[in-house]
Amino acid sequence: MGGHTSNYVPTSRWGKWLDERLPIARLMQSSFVDYPTPRNLNYLWTFGGILTVCLLAQIVTGVVLAMHYQPSDAGAFNSIEHIRRDVNYGWMLRNLHSVGASMFFLAVYIHIFRGFYYGSYKAPREVLWILGVIIMLLMMATAFMGYTLPWGQMSFWGVTVITNLFSALDTIYPGLGTAIVEWLWGGYAVSGVTLNRFFALHYLLPFVLTGVVGLHIWALHVVGQNNPTGLDIKQPSDTVPMHPYATAKDSVGLFAFLILFAWFAFFVPDYLGHADNYVEANPLVTPPHIVPEWYFLPFYAILRAFTSSFLGIPLGQYAKLCGVVAMFSAVILIAFAPWLDTSRVRSAKYRPIFKWFFWFFLFTCVALGYLGSKPAEGIYVIASQIFTLCYFLFFLAVMPIVGLIETPSRLPRSITDDVLSKGGTGLPTGATAAPESR
Amino acid sequence: MKKHLSLTLLSMVAATVAMGSLSAEEAGHQEIERQKWSFSGFTGQFDKAQLQRGFQVYKEVCAACHGLKRVAFRNLVQPGGPEFPEDAVKELAATWPNQITDGPNDEGKMFERPPLLSDPIRGPYHNDNEARASQNGALPPDLSLIARARDSHREASWYIHPFLMLGDILNAYQEGGANYIYALLTEYSDAPADYKLTDGKYYNKAFPGHQIAMPPPLSDGVVAYQDGTPSTVDHYSHDVVAFLSWAADPSLDQRKRIGWQVILYLIVTTGLLYLGKKRIWKNIKH
Numbered sequence: 152m153g154g155h156t157s158n159y160v161p162t163s164r165w166g167k168w169l170d171e172r173l174p175i176a177r178l179m180q181s182s183f184v185d186y187p188t189p190r191n192l193n194y195l196w197t198f199g200g201i202l203t204v205c206l207l208a209q210i211v212t213g214v215v216l217a218m219h220y221q222p223s224d225a226g227a228f229n230s231i232e233h234i235r236r237d238v239n240y241g242w243m244l245r246n247l248h249s250v251g252a253s254m255f256f257l258a259v260y261i262h263i264f265r266g267f268y269y270g271s272y273k274a275p276r277e278v279l280w281i282l283g284v285i286i287m288l289l290m291m292a293t294a295f296m297g298y299t300l301p302w303g304q305m306s307f308w309g310v311t312v313i314t315n316l317f318s319a320l321d322t323i324y325p326g327l328g329t330a331i332v333e334w335l336w337g338g339y340a341v342s343g344v345t346l347n348r349f350f351a352l353h354y355l356l357p358f359v360l361t362g363v364v365g366l367h368i369w370a371l372h373v374v375g376q377n378n379p380t381g382l383d384i385k386q387p388s389d390t391v392p393m394h395p396y397a398t399a400k401d402s403v404g405l406f407a408f409l410i411l412f413a414w415f416a417f418f419v420p421d422y423l424g425h426a427d428n429y430v431e432a433n434p435l436v437t438p439p440h441i442v443p444e445w446y447f448l449p450f451y452a453i454l455r456a457f458t459s460s461f462l463g464i465p466l467g468q469y470a471k472l473c474g475v476v477a478m479f480s481a482v483i484l485i486a487f488a489p490w491l492d493t494s495r496v497r498s499a500k501y502r503p504i505f506k507w508f509f510w511f512f513l514f515t516c517v518a519l520g521y522l523g524s525k526p527a528e529g530i531y532v533i534a535s536q537i538f539t540l541c542y543f544l545f546f547l548a549v550m551p552i553v554g555l556i557e558t559p560s561r562l563p564r565s566i567t568d569d570v571l572s573k574g575g576t577g578l579p580t581g582a583t584a585a586p587e588s589r
Numbered sequence: 590m591k592k593h594l595s596l597t598l599l600s601m602v603a604a605t606v607a608m609g610s611l612s613a614e615e616a617g618h619q620e621i622e623r624q625k626w627s628f629s630g631f632t633g634q635f636d637k638a639q640l641q642r643g644f645q646v647y648k649e650v651c652a653a654c655h656g657l658k659r660v661a662f663r664n665l666v667q668p669g670g671p672e673f674p675e676d677a678v679k680e681l682a683a684t685w686p687n688q689i690t691d692g693p694n695d696e697g698k699m700f701e702r703p704p705l706l707s708d709p710i711r712g713p714y715h716n717d718n719e720a721r722a723s724q725n726g727a728l729p730p731d732l733s734l735i736a737r738a739r740d741s742h743r744e745a746s747w748y749i750h751p752f753l754m755l756g757d758i759l760n761a762y763q764e765g766g767a768n769y770i771y772a773l774l775t776e777y778s779d780a781p782a783d784y785k786l787t788d789g790k791y792y793n794k795a796f797p798g799h800q801i802a803m804p805p806p807l808s809d810g811v812v813a814y815q816d817g818t819p820s821t822v823d824h825y826s827h828d829v830v831a832f833l834s835w836a837a838d839p840s841l842d843q844r845k846r847i848g849w850q851v852i853l854y855l856i857v858t859t860g861l862l863y864l865g866k867k868r869i870w871k872n873i874k875h
């Protein structure tokens with residue numbers, strides 16, 4: 152894959168035979184063994200590997216759950232209880248899968264914020280970044296449909312609220328929204344029919360996701376990894392071979408992450424869920440608060456920030472439409488970051504002003520998450536509106552303007568220079584360049 | 590630019606502090622007190638004797654109105670639960686007042702029969718309508734999942750909230766439902782003078798809205814314990830809530846036991862991998 156040529160040498164006759172017909176071992180070796188990685192990567196770079204493991208874990212636990220699950224109005228809730236109570240280690244599978252979805256999002260959000268801080272979205276990594284946004288959208292769709300499957304009260308009312316959003320299109324063309332909503336539902340209300348199609352899609356999308364992840368990694372291996380300095384790789388001593396260097400670090404990161412994962416799955420499996428989802432779906436009883444899973448809360452807060460007015464601007468009949476458009480744009484906008492940011496310096500380490508805005512943006516997202524979990528009333532609405540504005544201003548004002556007015560601090564000449572100038576007595580260059588001679 | 594930034598930050602802080610004081614005001618409503626449970630925290634396990642007493646309370650009091658349909662009689666024998674002797678449970682099933690509808694028989698008729706070990710613990714009503722008809726229009730919910738299907742929330746200002754959350758996660762706190770049901774069973778009282786109580790409802794501080802259709806089910810002495818545990822509402826409530834917590838999460842004991850093995854394995858492996866990584870990177874400044 153990409154700019155790095157393989158130095159794979161088959162060690163057996165069979166290996167040589169295969170290499171001449173399907174050089175898959177060569178591909179693996181050049182992509183994951185002697186692929187050059189920047190030597191200064193920190194633990195934030197282990198999240199790509201962690202995400203791959205999360206995806207595989209969701210597929211494995213999901214396929215086994217699907218063997219015991221029944222996607223029907225009458226059967227769904229009971230089949231989940233059957234899994235929890237009667238299937239051997241079913242409780243474990245279920246906890247791993249539902250906690251796994253949360254861990255997947257935790258990892259992906261860290262991965263994305265890493266990209267924002269170190270400018271990983273900038274040229275030449277635009278396509279890689281856009282593929283990432285597509286992955287996030289697919290994950291959201293998958294998780295949303297997955298959450299309907301247990302067919303509890305929160306499942307049922309969550310789908311009802313979210314699918315109903317499309318009816319906002321009625322304000323553009325009467326009947327359009329309603330038609331779309333009924334098409335999504337497969338009827339005039341959310342029912343077992345809806346559940347059944349969501350299950351089909353929930354089974355399908357992870358494999359589409361796997362395909363897009365393949366493209367993401369391909370694009371990565373064409374342009375190479377970014378690194379904490381944001382500098383391009385300029386000389387061989389800037390890099391180390393992926394194996395054993397990056398792989399050793401990745402496995403530490405992965406196992407540390409699995410400790411957190413296991414803690415949630417075994418000790419607080421229901422902490423991230425909602426008690427109402429242990430009540431079977433009932434179209435006649437609306438729960439007092441309908442809240443989505445935690446990973447959707449910031450976007451939910453943006454959606455609900457558009458009440459009859461937004462920061463004093465009256466919205467009238469378009470309020471709902473504005474909310475829906477804002478929510479979707481909040482995700483889509485991320486894809487435009489490469490062109491919105493006008494600074495040529497990648498890493499926020501060398502961007503004295505942008506750095507502060509980065510932390511404030513992180514705070515904005517957390518604040519929106521908190522607000523999304525609160526009832527939409529009083530001061531919470533006003534705060535949601537302020538932070539929604541902050542969210543969009545980060546992309547539409549901060550990114551373009553700060554890049555133009557900011558004077559970046561002095562950049563190191565190369566990754567090697569930066570690493571060697573770090574405190575303590577640097578080892579002689581000969582020793583540090585050792586990996587190439589091994 | 591910096592000045593501008595601190596100004597925005599300041600206004601944000603002001604807005605969030607205002608939010609904080611708001612949620613503190615809301616906190617006026619009933620806070621559910623946290624109880625000590627043998628099964629709470631990351632080492633907690635069920636206490637077999639307590640589950641047995643809890644089942645006795647369920648059988649002698651709650652079963653008059655509530656079913657337990659997701660628990661089968663055989664589950665009462667299984668490890669990690671009350672672990673009654675199998676013969677006693679067979680006997681119990683055979684004499685259970687609420688029979689199982691089975692059939693059709695050779696004549697094509699449905700018939701009622703006593704439950705077997707593999708049958709669910711049925712309540713007195715065949716369906717929700719029958720339940721409502723005999724309970725003044727109120728529906729006594731099936732109790733098999735009730736300890737998971739309820740929760741109790743703590744209100745706190747936004748800047749305290751993250752720390753409470755972290756504390757709960759580290760303490761493996763999962764007993765929100767149990768604490769709520771305990772409060773529900775023990776917080777019946779006379780309605781305050783200014784409270785308008787609907788006919789046929791009872792005042793209960795823990796129940797949302799404070800009026801519930803369930804008459805106070807427990808009073809001192811209604812269940813005669815065999816093991817010397819005092820026959821008080823407080824003990825009955827703790828015991829029946831422990832039993833219901835098991836009913837909603839029968840794999841808790843096994844889950845936490847395996848959990849520790851997994852966590853220890855992961856910690857040791859992470860440590861070893863870290864040492865390996867340090868060694869591999871020893872000669873490379875990074």
Ligand code: HEM
Binds near residue numbers: 206245299353354
């Ligand atoms: C991108 C990967 C995936 C994500 C993010 C995801 C997310 C979710 C979520 C959030 C739930 C609800 C969990 C709950 O409340 O219990 C769920 C349930 C479920 N998922 Fe997935 N899932 C993924 C992959 C898969 C795959 C590949 C399959 C099967 C082929 C699958 C099968 C199921 C089944 C059967 C359920 C219902 C069981 C249950 O709710 O415990 N999932 N999924």
